[in-house]
Amino acid sequence: MHVARAYHTACTLANGLVLVTGGYNGNALNSPELYNPSVGTWSTTGSMSAVRYSHTACTLANGSVLVSGGYKTAILSSAELYKPSTGTWSITGSMNVARYQHTSSTLVNGKVLATGGLSGSSSSNSAELYNPSGGTWTTTGNLNFARYLHIVSTLTNGSVLVAGGWGSSGVLSSAELYNPSTGSWTITGSMSTARGYHTASILANGFVLVTGGCGGAACNSAELYNPSTGTWTTTSSMSVARSQHTASTLTNGLVLVAGGSNGAACNSAELYNPSTDTWTTTGSINVARYMHTASTLANGSVLVTGGNNGGYLNSAELY
Numbered sequence: 001m002h003v004a005r006a007y008h009t010a011c012t013l014a015n016g017l018v019l020v021t022g023g024y025n026g027n028a029l030n031s032p033e034l035y036n037p038s039v040g041t042w043s044t045t046g047s048m049s050a051v052r053y054s055h056t057a058c059t060l061a062n063g064s065v066l067v068s069g070g071y072k073t074a075i076l077s078s079a080e081l082y083k084p085s086t087g088t089w090s091i092t093g094s095m096n097v098a099r100y101q102h103t104s105s106t107l108v109n110g111k112v113l114a115t116g117g118l119s120g121s122s123s124s125n126s127a128e129l130y131n132p133s134g135g136t137w138t139t140t141g142n143l144n145f146a147r148y149l150h151i152v153s154t155l156t157n158g159s160v161l162v163a164g165g166w167g168s169s170g171v172l173s174s175a176e177l178y179n180p181s182t183g184s185w186t187i188t189g190s191m192s193t194a195r196g197y198h199t200a201s202i203l204a205n206g207f208v209l210v211t212g213g214c215g216g217a218a219c220n221s222a223e224l225y226n227p228s229t230g231t232w233t234t235t236s237s238m239s240v241a242r243s244q245h246t247a248s249t250l251t252n253g254l255v256l257v258a259g260g261s262n263g264a265a266c267n268s269a270e271l272y273n274p275s276t277d278t279w280t281t282t283g284s285i286n287v288a289r290y291m292h293t294a295s296t297l298a299n300g301s302v303l304v305t306g307g308n309n310g311g312y313l314n315s316a317e318l319y
Contacts, residue, residue, distance in 0.1 A: 265309035
């Protein structure tokens with residue numbers, strides 16, 4: 001990449017390019033750039049109106065990318081839209097609550113659900129919906145537990161699963177479901193372990209695989225959420241303890257876990273096979289890193305970008 005960064009976002013666009021936005025490298029950034037898988041090169045594109053990191057980015061049904069919240073010298077409520085056809089940004093409605101280290105999810109109805117995060121000096125239980133048609137945010141039902149640095153997964157039935165993260169009393173094991181039809185949250189089964197800086201991946205069978213981040217620190221444990229029963233079961237452990245890693249569901253149904261931190265940045269990678277409930281090591285990434293991003297490309301490859309390993313990284317690599 002042209003700019004070293006961590007705490008950034010990466011989105012695969014409808015045209016196959018990958019848009020990387022914002023982040024931090026000693027300073028908060030507003031510079032985005034595009035990766036072209038056909039030629040393996042990066043190009044700069046229009047800058048965001050605000051520098052930000054620990055924000056979220058969601059691809060909308062119309063192909064635009066919505067960036068919201070984050071941090072610069074204060075917590076942000078602002079949001080903006082990237083239009084791939086022109087390479088430009090436009091300001092859209094601000095969130096009702098300034099937040100960072102939150103999650104955002106595109107729902108089946110096309111709206112975007114923003115949940116939790118840090119707001120002020122405490123974790124937030126608020127949630128709100130962005131309507132692309134009007135460019136406005138409206139509040140929706142509150143989470144049962146305030147949380148930040150949690151994970152989010154949109155299930156095959158359209159519900160949204162939120163699990164773990166940090167709350168007012170520490171790292172959480174609790175999980176809850178958002179019903180877009182009613183705008184309300186219900187508590188579902190808790191994970192066996194409280195987790196932060198963990199990952200979540202949707203499997204082909206609809207289950208959710210959660211890995212690492214026990215108590216917010218590196219661990220090798222993993223567990224599966226069954227949406228039909230609302231329960232979690234432990235599954236086989238990874239070969240390497242990690243947190244602040246990435247997890248990507250591949251086109252063949254396997255899950256690729258890469259990098260992370262276990263006291264120091266690690267370069268190991270491994271694959272989870274849902275059919276056999278086993279992990280196997282695979283080729284290591286070339287540069288150890290954590291707080292990086294991983295994006296699945298149209299050709300099935302996985303693009304890893306940036307992160308930190310004692311210094312901020314501008315390198316990128318393909319699996």
